[in-house]
Amino acid sequence: MNHTHGHSSPRRDAEAEANACASAGNPLLGTPDFDALRTRAHNLRWATVAADVIPLTAADPDLPVASPIIDAITAYVRTPHLSYGPAAGIPEFGAAVARHFKTTKDATVASARVIATNSAASGITLVARHLLKSGDEVVVQDPVDFLVAESARRAGATLRFWRADAGRWTAEGLRAAITPATRAVFVCSPHNPVGALWTPAEVSAIAAVASEYQLILVSDEVWSDVVLDGRPFRSFAAHAQEACRAWVVYGLSKGFGLAGLRIGAVIAPTATDAEQFQEAQGFRHTIEGVSTVSQIAAIAALEQCGPWLQAFLAHCAAQRDFARRRLCALPGVELACAPMGTFVLFFKISGTGLSEEVLAERIETYARVRVVPGSPRWFGAGAAGHIRLSLATTRAVLDDALTRIEAAWPTIVALGDRRPASTGSEAEIDDV
Numbered sequence: 001m002n003h004t005h006g007h008s009s010p011r012r013d014a015e016a017e018a019n020a021c022a023s024a025g026n027p028l029l030g031t032p033d034f035d036a037l038r039t040r041a042h043n044l045r046w047a048t049v050a051a052d053v054i055p056l057t058a059a060d061p062d063l064p065v066a067s068p069i070i071d072a073i074t075a076y077v078r079t080p081h082l083s084y085g086p087a088a089g090i091p092e093f094g095a096a097v098a099r100h101f102k103t104t105k106d107a108t109v110a111s112a113r114v115i116a117t118n119s120a121a122s123g124i125t126l127v128a129r130h131l132l133k134s135g136d137e138v139v140v141q142d143p144v145d146f147l148v149a150e151s152a153r154r155a156g157a158t159l160r161f162w163r164a165d166a167g168r169w170t171a172e173g174l175r176a177a178i179t180p181a182t183r184a185v186f187v188c189s190p191h192n193p194v195g196a197l198w199t200p201a202e203v204s205a206i207a208a209v210a211s212e213y214q215l216i217l218v219s220d221e222v223w224s225d226v227v228l229d230g231r232p233f234r235s236f237a238a239h240a241q242e243a244c245r246a247w248v249v250y251g252l253s254k255g256f257g258l259a260g261l262r263i264g265a266v267i268a269p270t271a272t273d274a275e276q277f278q279e280a281q282g283f284r285h286t287i288e289g290v291s292t293v294s295q296i297a298a299i300a301a302l303e304q305c306g307p308w309l310q311a312f313l314a315h316c317a318a319q320r321d322f323a324r325r326r327l328c329a330l331p332g333v334e335l336a337c338a339p340m341g342t343f344v345l346f347f348k349i350s351g352t353g354l355s356e357e358v359l360a361e362r363i364e365t366y367a368r369v370r371v372v373p374g375s376p377r378w379f380g381a382g383a384a385g386h387i388r389l390s391l392a393t394t395r396a397v398l399d400d401a402l403t404r405i406e407a408a409w410p411t412i413v414a415l416g417d418r419r420p421a422s423t424g425s426e427a428e429i430d431d432v
C-alpha cells in the first residue's frame, strides 16, 4: 500500500527533508508493514477499518518493535520450555522495572514492590478492585482516558471529577474536588488525552494534598516513557511512603509498542502490599500472572532499547509539531498547548459549530481518516468539543491523513451540524 502523498509546495518538501531522520526511514525505527497491520492491528485500528481509511485512533504505534526485543524473544523460545513463572513475574522483570523507574522516573523502587500484570489496563483494574469497596468515592480527572474511570467504576466506586484549569490539573483543583466521602484519587500521568505533564514539584504537591486528606493515590503511568522534549518526569512511586501510599500502574504498550504482548506492572507502596495484592488478586493461584515471553520482551525493551526510545520520542515530537501547525490552520480548530507527553493530539473543534461525534463521522466519510471523538464514553464529559488523533505512525501516513482532512474540511464544515445525507461510503462505515 502506498501512503506517500505528492508534496505540492517547496516549503513542504523542505519540511519533509528536515524531518527525514524522524521518519520511518530511520534505520533504528524501521519501516512498518502495513499489510501486516491490516491483519493484526485491532482495537479501532488498521484491521478494523475500511481498506481506504487511515486510522489515527487507538494509541498503538504503527512503527515496528525495536529489534533487541525480537532477538530476546527469539533466543528465549529457542530453549523449548515454557513453564509457569513466579507469581509476581520473573525476578529480572521486577529488577528491570525498578531500574527503569530509578533512571527515568525519579523514583527509587525496590523490585519486591513490582508485580508483572497483563497490561496497564488489567493492572489498574486489579488495583481498583484491591483498594476500593462498593460506594467508595474516587476523584478522577475530567477528561481522562476511559480506563482510569472505568477501573474505579468496576470496583463499585462513585466518581467525582477534578476539572482542569487552563489544561492543567492543580493541587488546588484537587483540593476543591475532595469531599468527606472521598477515599482515593486516580490520576493519569502523563495525561491521556490532553498530553499534560506535571513537573516534579507539582507531583509532590498533589501527593501532599492526597496525604493531607489520607487519600490513597493511584497513578496510571502507562504513558511515562513518552515524555517529549527531554522534560523531567517524576513517578508518584516516589511518594509511596507518604500517607497517600501511592500505587503506580505501568505498561509497555505506548513507549515500546508492545500492546499485543499485554505486559505491564503494578508498583505497590511496599513489599508487604505487593504480597497482599498477589494473594488477594489471584496471582498465587495462577488466576493472574503474565506470559514469561512477554516479560522477556519487556526486559529487552527496558534494558536495550534506550536509543530506539530516544529516536521514537524525537519522531513523536516532530510529528506533533508537523500536525499541530497544519491542524491549527483549519478554520474552527484550536490547540491551546501542544502535548508535553503522549503521542496524541487533543484539539478543540467547537469553533466549527459541529459536535465531536458529527465531526469525527464526517472526517471518516469525507477524508477517509478515522479519529477518536471526545465523547463521554472515551474520555468523560470534559472532552466534549474535542477530537483526538494519534501521531505514532510514519511521516508519510500522517502527511497523507492531514492532506485528506485539509481537502475535505470545507465540505465537512459547510454541511453544518446535521447528519450527513446517506451515501454509499457511510453505509460502509456503519458496517465497520
Ligand SMILES: Cc1ncc(COP(=O)(O)O)c(C=O)c1O
Binding pocket: 059, 118, 119, 120, 121, 122, 145, 147, 148, 188, 192, 220, 222, 250, 251, 252, 253, 259, 263, 264
Ligand atoms: C491511560 C491509559 N491507561 C491504560 C491504557 C492501556 O494500556 P495497556 O495496553 O497496557 O493496557 C491506555 C491506552 O491507551 C491508556 O491511555
